[in-house]
Amino acid sequence: MSEQQIPTQLAEIRDDFLSLELRDRLQLLLEFSNELPELPDRYRDHPDLFERVEECQSPVFIFIEVENDTVRMFATAPPEAPTTRGFASILAQGLSGLSTTEVLELSDDFPQSLGLSKAVSPLRLRGMTGMLARAKRQIRLKTLS
């Protein structure tokens, strides 16, 4: 994977994390967690559309929208699961606005590049890897049909 292949908005998120000390990386993750947007009205009453991310310890559900080849990701997770909310928020901000090809070409190891495995533990980080894999799978399904 070469550096150039990471879309700018994801590279910025990654660089923001990497520029911080370990402890401050957790604070930044918390900021992402707090920024996870509420679901838009059109999805709020449609839990059926959302996919549970089984790799996460806490209940988190994601939904990918593809319009004119542009991806938008929505996620919902309870406030008592701030780490999971943070992961979802990073991906929602980092993937939304990209083309389907850009997301599908993103390395599956992107979560490992954020410098978070020491701060949150590799086991917890698996949840984010699972979330990314499921987002990609939804895009593949949507672009096939």
Place this chain on the structure above:
Amino acid sequence: MTIERDPAPQFVEFSSPERLVSADWLEERLETPGLVVVESDEDVLLYETGHIRGAVKIDWHTDLNDPVTRDYIDGEGFAELMSRSGISRDTTVVIYGDKTNWWAAYALWVFTLFGHDDVRLLDGGRAKWEADGREYTLEAPTPKPTEYPIVERNDSTIRAFRDDVLTHLGNPLIDVRSPEEYSGERTTAPAYPEEGALRAGHIPSAQSVPWSKAVADDGTFRPLSELNEIYRDGAGLKDGDDIVAYCRIGERSSHTWFVLNYLMGFENVRNYDGSWTEWGSLVAVPIVIGTDPGEVPSR
């Protein structure tokens, strides 16, 4: 004990009532010298969203586990952790956390491996504190580092390793995982991530008592009469039994270890922290599938 115990009537019937404190007791004593409150959660960021005033955070992944070997930190690491948390050897430590004190009990068990004498649980944990409408703060304390002695872990009395479990077969085993994990339908708790065991099922003869049976709906421990029904009448435990509890990685079973040891007074209870992620991947150890405990194979 440096700080008097909580005389709350609901604790009196337990074998070690000094191991529990109520939210009322704690709230009155916050920031008392000689008392340190520790939060230990499943979610590594939960403390940062708000915690009990003065509480320090200790995380099971990043603080208590050795980063390389699958083991706990050593005496030096523990002393360093205690020092930066403002805990001295004679400090009264009260631990609380999310998920009905699941991880708090795990931290308490690790403190006990290092022989820290006075360590207690806040009955009901975070959930009860919140349900009571009690306050949280965002302010992280800045503890004054202490001189904590380097004490090596004692793994011989409350911790069981895989070979101990093999020789233990024939004595009571309590499997505290979900019924689905016990029967072998799955290797992880429902809705929990895969943590890698190659086989599913349970250790032969283990009784299935999911850990959460020990807590009431409000997150506090059940009264002794109900615990007796569950563990003595239900799982057949008797006074004098030598008991090993296990789960998937040893955390839920520390909760059960706490119940059997400190609430019910069983004197020989060990937690097998290798648990199913180890046993379910070991070569040639016996495993039983299905809802029956199964027989111990003859040797």
